[in-house]
Amino acid sequence: MENAQSEVEEKSLSYTFPKEPPTDLRDPTKIAENDWSAFDSLTHMHSHWERPHWDSAHWMITFDDSPQVATLAQECQDGLSKSHLDLIDSNAFHLTVRRMAYWKDVSKSRVSNLFDSAAQQIAEIPEFSIDVFPLAGSTGAIRLSVSPWGPLFSVFDCATTLAGHRKRAAEIFRPHIGVAYNNRTRPAGPVVKEVAKLRSLLPVRCVVQKVDLVTLSRVGHAYQWTTIETVPLSITTDSGPEG
Template identity: 35%
Template sequence: MTPELDVSPEAFPHRPPPDLDSPDLLVDHDWRAFTTVECMKNHWARPGWPEGFRAYYWMLTFPDASELMSRARQCQDALAHLGMDRVPSDGLHVTMPRVGSTDLVSRDQLRLLADLAQEMALTAFEIAAHPMAGSRGAVRFTLAPWSPLIRLHAALSELGKHANVPGGKPTAAFRPHLGVQYSNRECPAAPVIESVARLRTLEPVPLKISSVELVELWRTTDPSPAYRWRVVRSVPLCPQG
């Protein structure tokens, strides 16, 4: 059973979509929310990331997804005039539950968390990355369907409770997405929305989700602002069926 999502002022979009599985409705819901944004924010100015901060997260990563990387570069090239910070090809990811900052989570807790995930025998699934929408601080792919992502988020969050880690936002506020570039300043959103609209006819990219990664995540500014990580444990997902 898929957990229900709630209205959340911290999430974007604030309201969950009317359907968690229909690609058309998910794409439309993300786009409609993006068109209401009036001002782009500086993604890197968000609170909670002081200098030198590192944290453990669960993430989906795509080191071998050449089609996704190619489509992301295509979109980034088309939006280069906006002056945003590109997500590197090897930095494409979907953020899942936060585990906690590195100074609050022990190695024993990490080991227990990863072991619990492996024992849980979570199931692999397929989604697609649909060009293109955005938020107040980024331009991003819409993912569809949401249901398997939400179930995975909820399962990993529950494991975090058993491992007694700090955790992060609840699954009810989870809004799956895959960023391709981050806004690095405050500016009117209208030119961004207009440019992104030209990419919405591109075909979606299929993605097979066969593992979930427990990572140590940090920010870097060399050679440009980006998220980087090291994989603590890659947990394979059970084949479908």
Template identity: 35%
Template sequence: MEGHRVLLTHDTSAFPPAPPPDLDDPQVIAAHDWAAFDRVEEMSNHWDRRGWTPSTRAYYWMLGFPADSALAEHAQQCQDEIRNLHFDPIDAGGLHLTLGRIGTIEDVSLGELNALLAAVAEMSTDRFRLQAVPMTASRGAVRYSIAPWTPVLDLHARLSAAGARCRLPLRKPTSVLRPHIGIAYCNRAADARMVRETIRPLRGMDCVSVPVDHLHLVEMRREDRAYRWRVIDQVNLA
């Protein structure tokens, strides 16, 4: 199967703002993520983000991971090691890789959603496997680096093309996607140096192999400084 050719661009709203020099090498990606975080002086409150209120409900494409997976067990070990940060941990059932926002429930009709699902069901996309590489952070969360990026970018590009055909373009283009899996959200302004000192020892841990054989369309909301969602449909990858 020939994948979509995606040219990633520099974008200050993304993190890291610049893409890594190699989109598939785990060591290169992890080093690039860490170098970007090494330039952060102060982390910000993840929950102070525009576009969300207690009543917001929005449709997203995402990759979800079972609560009893090797990833969930590994994430729990990492969360135990960073308890001193007092961040908001993501529970085992909440681990995810966000692919893209489609729109709020007010902006997207049931008919449009069904048309989108039908278009995505016709896509030919292979299942793949990722490596979750411990551990790094962004401006607002502690997270895994992810490798390789290419199959994730290809999947996003296909979802974006399907959405465009249904007049439901994703909120952000594939060119600014920076795949990652978070384990804890920063809930206040915090000295990034302290966070680096805490998570640096975790960088010596083994990577986690993560199979990806389906994606979810979900209706997402926020509850008590956590993301929760209702699965609308699951799309199995070939």
């Protein structure tokens, strides 16, 4: 499994966007500027669905208890041309943290053991707030920026170390919440201009209280998941944004 994992990690590097992280993981302005600068510099967008996919065990943050996230995402969707975009369903907005493994490469017992080990460390991370603000994109998607990144990096790195992954958060993790997937190769300029008009929408804040381990599948031009386990984060009296 180690060789297969290494190959997946190297492939993930090519999908990392922006290539470089912001200079300050706590500063929402620097995070937003870094995301936007990378998106604004694109000459072309490509189909998200050209990426290979196999059913996988994934760490994920969902927003069932934070309807304000879906409200903002749908407001962004309403301002986008639907041509060549596959909009994410209102009940499916999420923040992908880390792939644990492809099911084709690992047994259920191995996933269970990895979960037990990672859950102990993830559960020690205090619950935290993130600000979600519009709007940028990548080579294959339109997405919302989030801030701060520090607590999200902590979750990612707990899952990384215990699953035997080699790459740390700063190398390949760029937290975001998807709004729509691009489904064909096309010039980026018109899309960037359209997205730019939506960047004045006000941000929303939500509290992250848990992290889910899910089975993630791709069905047509959409992702679906089934929750395997949930890890509650440590309760704190102050869950405001921090690095």
